[in-house]
Amino acid sequence: MLEKMLNTKFAQWLDERTHVVQYVRFHLLDYPTPKNLNYWYAFGSIALVVLIIQVLSGVFLAMDYKPAAVPTGNGFSMAFDSIERIMREVNDGWLIRYMHAVGASAFFFVIYLHMARGMYYGSYKKPREFLWIMGVMILVIMQATVFFGYLLPWGQMSYWGATVITNIFGAIPGIGDWLLQLVRGGYGVGDPTLNRFFALHFLFPFILIAFVFWHVMALHVVHSNNPEGIEPSKKGIIPFHPYYTVKDLFGIGVFLIVYSWFVFFDPTGHGLIIETNNFNPADPLKTPPDITPVWYLTPWYEILRSVPNKLLGIVGMAFAYVCLFLMPWLDRSPVRSARYRPVYRTMLLVFFASIGVLGYCGHHEVTPELLLIGRIASLVYFAFFALLPFVHKFEKNRPLPEDI
Amino acid sequence: MGDNPRRSFLYTMASVMGAAGACATAVPFVRALEPAADTVASGVTEFDVSTVEPGMMATVMWRGQPVFVVHRTQQMLESLYGHDELLRDPLSEAIPEVQADWMKTKEQRITRAIKPEFLVVSGVCTHLGCIPAFEPDREGGGDMPKDWPGGWHCACHGSNYDLSGRVFKGVPAPYNLFIPPYRYLDESTIRIG
Ligand code: HEM
Ligand code: FES
Numbered sequence: 134m135l136e137k138m139l140n141t142k143f144a145q146w147l148d149e150r151t152h153v154v155q156y157v158r159f160h161l162l163d164y165p166t167p168k169n170l171n172y173w174y175a176f177g178s179i180a181l182v183v184l185i186i187q188v189l190s191g192v193f194l195a196m197d198y199k200p201a202a203v204p205t206g207n208g209f210s211m212a213f214d215s216i217e218r219i220m221r222e223v224n225d226g227w228l229i230r231y232m233h234a235v236g237a238s239a240f241f242f243v244i245y246l247h248m249a250r251g252m253y254y255g256s257y258k259k260p261r262e263f264l265w266i267m268g269v270m271i272l273v274i275m276q277a278t279v280f281f282g283y284l285l286p287w288g289q290m291s292y293w294g295a296t297v298i299t300n301i302f303g304a305i306p307g308i309g310d311w312l313l314q315l316v317r318g319g320y321g322v323g324d325p326t327l328n329r330f331f332a333l334h335f336l337f338p339f340i341l342i343a344f345v346f347w348h349v350m351a352l353h354v355v356h357s358n359n360p361e362g363i364e365p366s367k368k369g370i371i372p373f374h375p376y377y378t379v380k381d382l383f384g385i386g387v388f389l390i391v392y393s394w395f396v397f398f399d400p401t402g403h404g405l406i407i408e409t410n411n412f413n414p415a416d417p418l419k420t421p422p423d424i425t426p427v428w429y430l431t432p433w434y435e436i437l438r439s440v441p442n443k444l445l446g447i448v449g450m451a452f453a454y455v456c457l458f459l460m461p462w463l464d465r466s467p468v469r470s471a472r473y474r475p476v477y478r479t480m481l482l483v484f485f486a487s488i489g490v491l492g493y494c495g496h497h498e499v500t501p502e503l504l505l506i507g508r509i510a511s512l513v514y515f516a517f518f519a520l521l522p523f524v525h526k527f528e529k530n531r532p533l534p535e536d537i
Numbered sequence: 538m539g540d541n542p543r544r545s546f547l548y549t550m551a552s553v554m555g556a557a558g559a560c561a562t563a564v565p566f567v568r569a570l571e572p573a574a575d576t577v578a579s580g581v582t583e584f585d586v587s588t589v590e591p592g593m594m595a596t597v598m599w600r601g602q603p604v605f606v607v608h609r610t611q612q613m614l615e616s617l618y619g620h621d622e623l624l625r626d627p628l629s630e631a632i633p634e635v636q637a638d639w640m641k642t643k644e645q646r647i648t649r650a651i652k653p654e655f656l657v658v659s660g661v662c663t664h665l666g667c668i669p670a671f672e673p674d675r676e677g678g679g680d681m682p683k684d685w686p687g688g689w690h691c692a693c694h695g696s697n698y699d700l701s702g703r704v705f706k707g708v709p710a711p712y713n714l715f716i717p718p719y720r721y722l723d724e725s726t727i728r729i730g
Contacts, residue, residue, distance in 0.1 A: 293667065297693065300665040304711075315570045320600040321666075325576060418596060418603055420668040422692045438694050443664055443711045499695050 135162070135374075160353055164373040167359035169537045173254075174357065174377075175384030176247040182385050183240045184345065188338055190233040197223050200331035202287055202324040202415070209414045212287035212327060231400035237279050238406045239392050241429035244272060252460075252481060255469025256358040262461035264355060267348045269457045274341050276430060281334035283427065284327060288411030293424045295330070296322045301450075304443045321417065361537050362470025369537040423498040431495030432488045436514065438495065439507040449511070456518040463518055466525035468533065476528040480517055487513035580730040586655045587725035594671045596660060599729045603660030603668055604717055605689075605702075606727075609653065613673065613700050616686040617647055623684075625704050626713055635713040649701045649716060657727060658702040659717050664710035667693035673700065689714075 138144060139154050148154035197219050201211035219226035248268065251257055257265035284295045299322060303313035318325030359365065401407040405428050410421050426434050436453050440446035456463075464477075471478040487510045494507035582599040589595045589608040597604045607613075621627040628646040629635045640646055650656045662669050669689035676685075688699040697705040702714030719729040 297665040297667065314572055315567070317572075318570060319572050319576045320580070321602045321661075323576075323601050325573065329570070417601060418598070418668065420691075420693065424667065424693050438709070441707060441709050443709055446709060498692065504695075 160349075161378070162372065162374040164353060165370045166357055166373050166377055167365045167537055168369050168371045168376075169359050169361065169365075170357060170377065170380075171360055172380075172384055173246070173250040173360075175381050176243050176250065178381040179385055179388045180240065180243045180247060181345070182388070183236055183243055184338075184342065186232060186236045187240065188342075190229050190236060191335075191338065193229050194219065194233055195335065197226065198285065198331075200285065200328050202327045210287045212285060213414045216286045228396070231396050234407050235392065235395045235400055235402070237282065238402060238427070238429065239388075239395075240275065241279075243388070244275065245429070248272070249485060253471045253478075254358055254360055255362045255464075255471065255474075257461045258464065258469050259461070260355045261358060264348065264351050265461055266458055267344060267351060269454065271341065271344050271348060272457075273454065274337060274344060276433075278334060278337040278341060279427070279429070281330040281337065284322075284330045285334065286411060287327060287415045289413045289415055289419075289421050290408045290411040290424070292322060292415030292417065293420055294426055295326065297424055298426075299326075301437075301447050304447050306444070358469065359537055360470060360472065361534060362468065362473065363533055363537065365537045425496050425498075428492060428496060431493075432491035433495075435491040435495030435507045436511050438499065439504065439511045453514065456515065460518070460521070463521040464524075465522055466528065466530075468530045473531045473533055474524075474528060475531065476524050480520065480524065483513060484517040487511075487517070582729045583722070583726060584729065585726050586652075586657075589655070592673065594673075597729065599717060604729055605656070605658050605660045605671070605714075607656040607658075607671075607700070609650075609656055609700060613687075614648065614653055617699060617701050620684065620686060620699070623705055624699070625706050625711070627703060629703070629713055631712055634715040637716045637718070640716075647701060649703070649713075651719075651721060655727075656701065657717065657719050657729070659715040661715070662691040662693065662696055662710055663704065663712040663714065664691065664694055664696050664708075667691050669696065669698060669714075 139157065144154050197215060199211045199215040203211055205211055205214050207214070216230070219230050221227075223229075251265060251268065280295075280298060284291045299313060299316050302316055303309045305312060314320070316326075317323070318329055395402065395406070399406075401409070408425075408427065425431060433450050433453060437446045437450040440449050466474060466477065468474055471481055490506060490510040491514065494503045494510065497503055580600045582597055582604075584595075584597045584606065586606055586608070589606055591608050591610050592613065594605055594607045597606055625631075626635065628643065629640065629649060630646075636646075639651055640649070648656075649658070660668050669691035672690050673687045675687060675690065685697060685705075686699055688697065689702070690697055691710065694709045696708040696710035698710075698714055699705070704710045704713050717729050719727045722728050
């Protein structure tokens with residue numbers, strides 16, 4: 134049917150004027166892919182679907198949301214009330230809101246698996262360094278986007294999370310105070326902050342879309358890596374359609390089932406997707422005892438928290454991202470896939486575990502024990518990158534196969 | 538093209554002017570992000586400190602953020618001495634925000650108040666801006682220094698301050714609690730800002 138559509142007179146007419154048919158063929162149908170891609174390779178397509186869900190639900194939320202912290206009759210704020218109105222009065226507003234909130238968590242879940250896949254199969258290595266770097270940039274833009282979005286409901290966690298995170302800018306020597314007021318538009322987080330965060334939360338997804346587009350374009354220059362991490366021969370190459378269109382659609386289907394289950398049966402994820410305290414309106418006089426970001430930001434937050442010095446904590450957190458950026462050059466082994474790299478494989482699994490531990494600690498109130506565990510996990514995180522340049526010197530690779 | 542010196546000079550000049558123009562255009566956008574005039578103007582608060590009972594603390598809103606007013610007892614004032622080596626900045630010398638122009642003697646640098654009985658400090662943790670909890674009687678030990686004399690504990694990342702708002706060593710907060718600009722209008726009324 135697709136073939137027929139692309140062969141109609143109209144399609145041909147359009148193609149002569151703007152090359153649509155050629156693009157579809159090149160990027161979607163004939164695009165050459167290794168034949169051994171597993172389901173880990175579906176997360177890219179799934180992430181695209183989540184992006185669409187977020188933009189769609191977000192635009193509809195924006196039609197009823199009011200970005201104002203000014204108090205209303207009941208002592209709450211316009212922003213908080215407008216979210217409650219979306220939940221109770223707007224037809225199916227609750228559904229759209231939960232789609233958006235669960236979508237944010239789903240987005241990070243999918244992206245983290247997508248990244249882990251890249252690390253495991255060595256997809257960050259030559260010639261895909263830039264693809265990897267763009268991925269890390271996408272992660273940073275996503276984190277900025279949710280950070281802006283999380284302020285919008287103007288609940289306790291919104292307010293205090295934004296207070297703590299914006300204060301990070303204040304630690305930059307020299308220009309810190311000025312920068313802090315520039316971000317907040319006032320002395321503390323307040324109405325001007327909410328207004329500009331809404332504007333930015335609306336803008337950033339479109340920057341994200343531009344980067345995602347570029348990411349896919351770059352992929353189509355260097356082509357997909359594969360679980361074996363070796364260059365396939367001509368025999369190992371198949372067209373994207375119908376093989377991976379079908380495989381990815383199946384993956385998307387499974388994802389949507391899990392996603393819908395959360396939307397309908399556990400939209401707050403027991404406080405992980407929407408933190409329980411965020412159903413309380415923001416109170417600038419009462420800091421909640423445990424301010425923690427949502428789960429997908431906690432590992433980085435925990436690195437910040439485990440350093441007993443404000444500036445160094447922030448430097449440490451920034452450095453955690455820098456390490457990710459540098460990964461293609463830190464790893465010097467000529468072998469890509471962890472399947473054939475026993476030492477790297479163990480290191481990588483320990484590294485993933487350290488992120489899990491950091492995430493757990495960052496989600497709980499500090500106690501001396503958790504602080505210690507968080508510090509050890511931070512060390513493990515950085516030790517992974519510090520050791521990376523030396524692994525190939527003593528690691529014995531398992532023999533690589535001839536072809537995929 | 539590039540070997541014609543006049544032409545390449547013109548290219549350079551045009552690029553420099555273009556870049557300068559772009560920078561100049563950025564100025565109003567950056568200025569628009571800074572606090573607006575009405576936000577800046579809303580920063581004056583008055584408060585009668587005699588309404589605070591001895592040993593108690595009141596929280597006053599100033600510029601949308603809390604300011605702590607503590608009525609310190611004689612015993613509380615005595616608790617400020619003898620733990621200098623546990624403090625990061627016992628004499629409040631690190632940055633201008635932890636000082637005030639009336640802070641002249643060593644005594645004033647320790648009590649950090651115009652009238653020693655009434656401490657007026659910003660209620661914003663100098664780490665990342667949480668509001669520390671007032672714990673005048675809490676015992677030391679556990680996650681606190683052993684001989685902690687009482688003061689504020691910030692639950693966010695575990696910073697501790699004494700009853701002059703001076704920060705302890707080994708916690709993430711870098712500075713003592715800030716001193717907001719204030720003066721006495723009469724015996725007991727202060728104007729903050
Ligand atoms: C790029 C993907 C996006 C992500 C990861 C994201 C993330 C978030 C998050 C975490 C929240 C707070 C959720 C809550 O507590 O309910 C939020 C709220 C919101 N977002 Fe987004 N968002 C995205 C795209 C968009 C877009 C494109 C728009 C509009 C054009 C939008 C509009 C809104 C609105 C109006 C709210 C407040 C309503 C609410 O809190 O339920 N978002 N977003
Ligand atoms: S904000 Fe008080 S310790 Fe971090």
